[in-house]
Amino acid sequence: MSVTLTDYENRTRKAVAHYWKTLNEQSARQAKQDADRGRRSAVTGGKQMDGFCRLVNQLLIDNGLPEAHIYTSTKLELPGYFRPTKKWDMVVVYEDMLVAALEFKSQRGPSFGNNFNNRSEEAIGTGKDIETAFREKAFGASPRPWLGWLMLLEDCPASKRPVKVDEPHFDVFPEFWDTSYAQRYELLLRKLVLEKLFDSSALLLCTEAQGQSGDYTEPARDLGVKQFLAGLGAHVGKFLASI
Template sequence: MGLDLVNYEAKAREAVKAFWGNREAARKKQIEAGKADQGERAGVTSGKNMDGFIALILDIIRANGLAHAEIHQKRAVLTLPGYFRPTKLWDLLVIHKGELIAAIELKSQVGPSFGNNFNNRTEEAIGTAHDLWTAYREEAFGKQPRPFVGWVMMVEDAPGSRAAVRDASPHFPVFEEFRGASYIKRYDLLCQRLVKEQLYTTAALITSERSAVSTGTYSEVSAMTGLKAFVAALAGHVAAEASRLE
């Protein structure tokens, strides 16, 4: 029996349209209320920007054998115990028969401040995963197989994210692959290495221009960090866990 990838490309395009549409709707709502945030923050305060991608993930889970799993999306039930801190708030949790099946983070970044935000996202992604796997080792979730741990990143395709970036490292040279790399390329390298170092089961990078609000057009940088790799890995994990637990 093959995996069901639920026509993920079409649903991803709808998610991209929703991403840009929700940002603009949030910005307009704040302006109309007379209390608009500064800069890009006006587009993120609604908290709904990545909901289309969450809907896609839910379809994958339900279509591959875990339709009756507990799928948590509300803030009050999204925390897991940590090892270096008491708890960590995730974006999506899947629990079935008392076992953690999947924990997923969905993040986004639009310009203009790609530099500072890239560093913050990098530190957050690494720290979150290291904390979870250490807690798992210490049986914070009980004795169970390794859960699926996923990271999805949506980055605005813009001159600032595509341009070559210089780095200052006066004492030791940076790795060659980072020299002059754009922020989109750096996110791609980050996602690849998060998976290579087994910090995440899979990590996906999606780029899109603001004009995609009407088309849903998006791009992928490499096969390893593409959306197909993410949904296929998730579908496979869900199917395997469904077979084991049912």
């Protein structure tokens, strides 16, 4: 089944540029109120990943899904198994059937260590929660939904530098030795798909300077934006053909 990926590279560049533009605007506003919380507030203020919502929204429309079934700002809560609900970044529901749910996440410096652990626990928990909720018929007669996780990471010395691991009792898996946080995100996102917690994941890296104009890199081919969007487009096409 063919998938329409119209101008996805340019749209991705616009999404990356929107991320940095929004962060800078949020930081400037917060700095006037509280200089100590400026960067923290920019990262947690929301809206910086809206460009990726628009990118995926257009992909869904291009592949035949009416926009009325795409939720990006309201009605984002889905039932969980280990918790009552989880608020996703994008939800696609067609005639009481859950078609897809997506998360768009980001991380910039300087605090990569704790944030990486938090993002890892969030992704693993979210995937396991919705997988189990689906098994327990939380979504009624829905076929298995497509689940996606996209990550935008700042490309800087702190994210690319190898990080020491502590092994006081047992050895860590060897793939984690001498890895940077960027490489650890690559391993995390790949394993999320390998363990079937998500159907696809994507990892984009960009420096703050290059990101202003939308420039980005993809460190791993299997975690690229094209395959991420193509997987979702194919799922939507198959779903629409079956109803």
